[in-house]
Every structure is written in C-alpha cells, then in structure tokens.
Amino acid sequence: MWKIAIVDDERQVLQGMKRAIPWEQLGAEWVGEALNGADGLDVVRQTEPDIVITDIYMPAMNGIDMIEQLRKDGYDGKVIIFSGYSDFEHARQALRFNVSDYVSKPISVPTLKTILTKVIGELTEEEESRQKQGEMERKLSLYEPFIEKEWVRSAVVGTLDSSYREAGRLPEPYRYWTNFSHVTIGIDLVRDARVSEFSLSDWNLFRFAIRNIACEVARKMFSSVEYTELHSTRAVLMVHPRPEEPAELLDKKLHELGVKLINAIKCYLKLVVRVGIGGVKRQWLQIPESTEEAFRAIELRAGRRDPAYALYAYQEDEDDYAFADNLFSVKFYVELASALKASQEAEAKKLVADYMSRLELQKAMTPESVQILASELWGVFTYCLYEAGVLLNDLVPGEQITKELVGLTGPEQLTEWLSDKITLICSSRQWRGNxxxxxxxxxxxxxxxxxxxxxxxxxxxxxxxxxxxxxxxxxxxxxxxxxxxxxxxxxxxxxxxxxxxxxxxxxxxxxxxxxxxxxxxxxxxxxxxxxxxxxxxxx
The missing domain is CATH 1.10.10.60 (Homeodomain-like)
Incomplete structure (x- = not known):
C-alpha cells in the first residue's frame, strides 16, 4: 500500500480531501495529517509516507520551507502542492525541490484522482526499477564465483567483451596480471576406453580432481595460478612468472611442471593426459595467443620435450603452425560449445560458416585435414552435450559417424554436414526434453x-x-x-x-x-x- 500524508491549515479542506481520495482503488492508505509545516515535518519523519500533499501558506512554517527541510533530511518521496495561490514564483521554488505536481485550489475529485494515479504510477515504475536493481545486485553477489570463473575462461580463450580490453578494466582479483608475464599450459585428457565409459557423475568428479591436482602442483612452483575448463577433455592452467625471470630458468620450470602434471594425474587418477606449453606473453591481452599455441603444439605433437612424456612446447619456427593456427582454434571451439549448450541453432551455424570461410581463404584444405577437423568438432559436440546430460551416440550411432567422416573431402561438404548435425541436435527430443x-x-x-x-x-x-x-x-x-x-x-x-x-x-x-x-x-x-x-x- 502506498502511504499518503496531508498537510493543510484548513481543516475542512484536509478532511474533504481524505474523503475524496479513492484509497482502495489507488492501493493507498492515509498515514497522517498536520495543520502547519512544522507539524508536517514531524508527521513525515515519523510515518515516512510515499506521497505528501501540502498547501503552501500555513502558520509556523510554510509548505515551501517544509519541503526544503524534508529534502535536506533526505526525504525522496513524491510531493504534490495544492494551493490557492498560483503564481510563477511559487511554481519556480517548488521545482527546485523536485515537486511532482503544482495544482491550484479548488480541485475536482476527478482531477485529484488523475494526479494521484499519475504520481503512484511513477512510484510503481521507480519501485520496479529498484527491485530489478536489487535483484541484479543480489544475483551478481550470488553468482560472483561463477562470473569470475567465466571471466577467466573468456580471458584465456579470447572471448572477452571489448570493453574489458580497455586499460584498467581488469577485475580486482586479477589486477596483479599487469606486473607479471603469462604462460598457458594446455591439458588434454586422452579419450581411451576407460574415459569413454565414464558416467556423467564420474566425469564431473574426475574433472574436479584434475583441477585440484593441477593447481596443487603448479602452486608449488609459481606463486599465482588460474585454472579453467574448456570444451570436452581440455583445460587450461595459467601461470604468471615474473618478467625478470631468466628465459632458461623459466623454460626448465615449465618443463618440470609439465612432467609433474602428467605423472601426478596418472599416479592418482590413472588417467593419461597430454600437455602443451604455450609461448610466454608479457601483456595479459596476449594470453589467448599462448592458449592457442599450447593446444596447437598438442595437436601437431610438435616440440616434444621428452620422449618419455606427451609434453609439447610451442616453437615459432615450426612449418605447420601457420595452417594449424586456423585449423585448431580454441576460441572457436569454446564459442561453438556454448552455442550448442544454449540450443542456439542459428548462432552455432553462423559460427561454423564463418570459421570455414576463414579457413578457405587462408589455405586450401585437403581431404585429410577436412576429416581431422570434422572428427575434432564431433568430439566437441559429444562432450558439450554429455556435460548437459545428453548422449550424442543415442542420436547418431558412432558407426554411422565413422562412415560419414570418410565421405567428407571438401570444406563445403564439411560445412553442410556440421549444419545438418547442429539442426539434428537442437531439434531432438533428447536435447529439448531429456x-x-x-x-x-x-x-x-x-x-x-x-x-x-x-x-x-x-x-x-x-x-x-x-x-x-x-x-x-x-x-x-x-x-x-x-x-x-x-x-x-x-x-x-x-x-x-x-x-x-x-x-x-x-x-x-x-x-x-x-x-x-x-x-x-x-x-x-x-x-x-x-x-x-x-x-x-x-x-
């Protein structure tokens, strides 16, 4: 109920107004009255009404002075002036104090109702706006850890909103990045027979365990680390060496970290992972480049650091990197997985079409590279739906996919094939209503x-x-x-x-x-x- 207080030195006017206002129809209630501005101040302070209806000329304190004092006190409710005096000076003074309406007496009941309806409408809109703002703040507080996690993932793969790339837009927990260098370590879980049989709960448990192991190992060697999961079997561990750290010493530490990650995950979880080390970046906006480099090293099995371990490091002079730079795009995979999880069919198809267009412009694709990319993207489809509780094999048997992949020889075929599969997934009953x-x-x-x-x-x-x-x-x-x-x-x-x-x-x-x-x-x-x-x- 909206609360209304009335201040007027004419008792007859005051009582008449109380009777004339359609309280229930307006969803309002009377909370107090006063015969002068001084008493009006006390009434408003005690009852905190949403609306104050007041005269101007009253004993002890006039209406304008009362309104001025209320505003100084912090009262932000609506004020309506009904006065027998209608002149420019009073109206001008009233506007200084954010008065909602200024009406000359006498006033008819329909006009009174119209004015109050308008003012209550304004109050309603303001209340809804405050509620939305409060809800947004509550949501932001509730989801702060989730939002922070998503921010790190976006920073790692390069999907941050452009506004964050402006100077000083780093969130508080990550402002230290400006004083450090950055290296991303790609972790790719090998999809062997055991991993393929994981249930959804098992998969979530093992991902959590890999995160804990990776962070524990890395923190023993680097003071600051972040970890974020990507699509399917991939995750990124990011470390921040000091810029003055000698290159040879850093290279040795990164090699040691990679070996320890592989050993620890195999020892404690009986899982096999491949690890790729991206290039060292001085600016935090270059972190996505390091991420792409780490996974390109894994994909190409390039720069193998030790014959006993699946540990690879990015090398700038590798001949195949130019094409791999476009063929294996972490950013694209993450964006595509997000669109599929959200059942955004049009967005997923657009991402595929744009990506394939860029590939065709860069370099002609061989049948082998087309099939490799198709297999990789089908893996993204499989795991992002798996995380959402849908088994893609129930929609399309694995044997059928194997046969279809062999028939893909060009980028146009691949684009059409992916588009058909996206439609199948987004329109399926299993996806829309499992x-x-x-x-x-x-x-x-x-x-x-x-x-x-x-x-x-x-x-x-x-x-x-x-x-x-x-x-x-x-x-x-x-x-x-x-x-x-x-x-x-x-x-x-x-x-x-x-x-x-x-x-x-x-x-x-x-x-x-x-x-x-x-x-x-x-x-x-x-x-x-x-x-x-x-x-x-x-x-």
Whole structure:
C-alpha cells in the first residue's frame, strides 16, 4: 500500500480531501495529517509516507520551507502542492525541490484522482526499477564465483567483451596480471576406453580432481595460478612468472611442471593426459595467443620435450603452425560449445560458416585435414552435450559417424554436414526434453506452486539445483514453452482468481496473498491475463 500524508491549515479542506481520495482503488492508505509545516515535518519523519500533499501558506512554517527541510533530511518521496495561490514564483521554488505536481485550489475529485494515479504510477515504475536493481545486485553477489570463473575462461580463450580490453578494466582479483608475464599450459585428457565409459557423475568428479591436482602442483612452483575448463577433455592452467625471470630458468620450470602434471594425474587418477606449453606473453591481452599455441603444439605433437612424456612446447619456427593456427582454434571451439549448450541453432551455424570461410581463404584444405577437423568438432559436440546430460551416440550411432567422416573431402561438404548435425541436435527430443531436464522442470514448477506467494527468483532455484541461471532458463523454456517469470505470473494470477471468487478478501489482501505488494501493478497484470479487473470478481 502506498502511504499518503496531508498537510493543510484548513481543516475542512484536509478532511474533504481524505474523503475524496479513492484509497482502495489507488492501493493507498492515509498515514497522517498536520495543520502547519512544522507539524508536517514531524508527521513525515515519523510515518515516512510515499506521497505528501501540502498547501503552501500555513502558520509556523510554510509548505515551501517544509519541503526544503524534508529534502535536506533526505526525504525522496513524491510531493504534490495544492494551493490557492498560483503564481510563477511559487511554481519556480517548488521545482527546485523536485515537486511532482503544482495544482491550484479548488480541485475536482476527478482531477485529484488523475494526479494521484499519475504520481503512484511513477512510484510503481521507480519501485520496479529498484527491485530489478536489487535483484541484479543480489544475483551478481550470488553468482560472483561463477562470473569470475567465466571471466577467466573468456580471458584465456579470447572471448572477452571489448570493453574489458580497455586499460584498467581488469577485475580486482586479477589486477596483479599487469606486473607479471603469462604462460598457458594446455591439458588434454586422452579419450581411451576407460574415459569413454565414464558416467556423467564420474566425469564431473574426475574433472574436479584434475583441477585440484593441477593447481596443487603448479602452486608449488609459481606463486599465482588460474585454472579453467574448456570444451570436452581440455583445460587450461595459467601461470604468471615474473618478467625478470631468466628465459632458461623459466623454460626448465615449465618443463618440470609439465612432467609433474602428467605423472601426478596418472599416479592418482590413472588417467593419461597430454600437455602443451604455450609461448610466454608479457601483456595479459596476449594470453589467448599462448592458449592457442599450447593446444596447437598438442595437436601437431610438435616440440616434444621428452620422449618419455606427451609434453609439447610451442616453437615459432615450426612449418605447420601457420595452417594449424586456423585449423585448431580454441576460441572457436569454446564459442561453438556454448552455442550448442544454449540450443542456439542459428548462432552455432553462423559460427561454423564463418570459421570455414576463414579457413578457405587462408589455405586450401585437403581431404585429410577436412576429416581431422570434422572428427575434432564431433568430439566437441559429444562432450558439450554429455556435460548437459545428453548422449550424442543415442542420436547418431558412432558407426554411422565413422562412415560419414570418410565421405567428407571438401570444406563445403564439411560445412553442410556440421549444419545438418547442429539442426539434428537442437531439434531432438533428447536435447529439448531429456529425462534429466524434465525432472529439473518438474521440481521448478512444483516449487512455484508451493512458494508462489514468496519472492521466488530463477537465481534462487539455480542455487538449489546447481545449474547456472542461463542454462536453467533455457531448460525451462524448452520444456514448458514459456519463460520462468511468465509461468510464475500465471500461477499467481490463477491463485488470485480463485481467492477473489471466494469473495472473502479485498483486492489488496488477495494481491499480498499471492506475492504482490503493489496493488495497481497486480491489477494491471490481472487484467492483462484474465481480461477483467480484479474488482469485477468481488462485486
């Protein structure tokens, strides 16, 4: 309910206005009155109304002085002046103190209602804006670790928004990067028979274990490290040596780190990994270059550091790097995986088309390179869907893919083949409505029906289900056909309709019962969904 206080030295006017205001219709309530500006100050300070209606000429303190003092006190509510004096000077003074309206007495009831409706509409918009801002701040706080993790991944692969590339845009935890050099170490898990049989829970557990081992090993050699997972079986470990560290000593440390990573993961997890070391970069904006170099070294098996270990290092003079620079793009793989996870069919196809166009311009592709790239991208498809609980082998048997790959000899064939597979994935029932997703949505709808009167948010459910907000939003829309907020609104309005038909509660009571404190906003939603005003049901 919006709170309104009235200040006027004419008691008859004051009482008449109290009677004339359609309180329930406006979703408002009277909270206090005063016969002069000095008492008006006390009333406003005690009751904190949303709207103050005041006269100008009053004993003890006039209305303008009262408003000025209220603004100095920090009062930011709406002020409406009703005065028998209508002149430019008073209007000019009122504008200085952010007065919502200035109206000459006498005033008709329809005009009074119109003015209050306008001002309450402004309050409603401001309240919604504050709620959105508060919700955004709460979400940012809730998802700060997730956001930070995504920021690091974007910095590593080169998908950061351009605004972050401006000077001084490094988040607080990473501002130390400007004082260090940077090297990325690519970690690629070998997809042997054991890894291929991992369940989703096993896969998540082993990824967590690899992260812990990699960070523990690296921190014994470098003071600052970051770790981020990429698509499928790949991850990146980033270390930050000091710029003055001798190149030979750093090279030795990086070699030692790579060997320790391979040994530790094999010893503790019985998993085989390949490790690639990217070039040393002085500027943090060059980190994606080091990432690409690390994985190109792995792909080409170039710069092998030790015959006993699958440890490779980037070499600038390697002849095959020029083509590999485009063929094996970590940034492209990550962007494509993200589009598939979000079921963004058009975006995924555009990424593929643009990528293939760039490859064709750079160098003619041989049938062998086409098939290698197709196999690599199918691996990206497989693992990004696997992480979302979908087995791609259920959609397309592995034997069929093997036969199709052999038939791909040119970039145009590859583009068409990938486009067809993207359509198949995004339109499949398994992807749009697999059992896991249905269980998630069943939980969400059940929760809404039980807690519709509370301040439910998608962020809250995201925390309960351990699924990112964006992914949860997509799952809900794919299964139900509508957004989370629309579904919640429909449930609330239906519950409100049931309560109104019982004719035992007033409109504002029903609004509060179903989760709306703002009655005009509730009434607007009710009419939009049902086609009638809530008051029509209680007559």
């Amino acid at each position: 059992n896991k997703h249905r269980q998630v949505v069943d939980y969400m709808t059940g929760y809404i029906h039980e807690h519709y009167a509370e301040d439910i948010t998608l962020a809250e459910l995201s925390e309960k289900l351990y699924i990112s907000r964006n992914h949860l939003s997509i799952i809900f829309k794919n299964i139900t056909g509508e957004t989370f907020n629309n579904y919640l609104t429909r449930v609330r309005i239906e519950k409100a309709r049931e309560l109104l038909l019982q004719r035992t509660m007033l409109v504002y009571e029903v609004a509060e019962r179903v989760g709306y404190k703002n009655v005009p906003y509730f009434s607007t939603l009710f009419k939009k969904i049902t086609g009638m005003n809530p008051t029509d049901l209680i007559k």
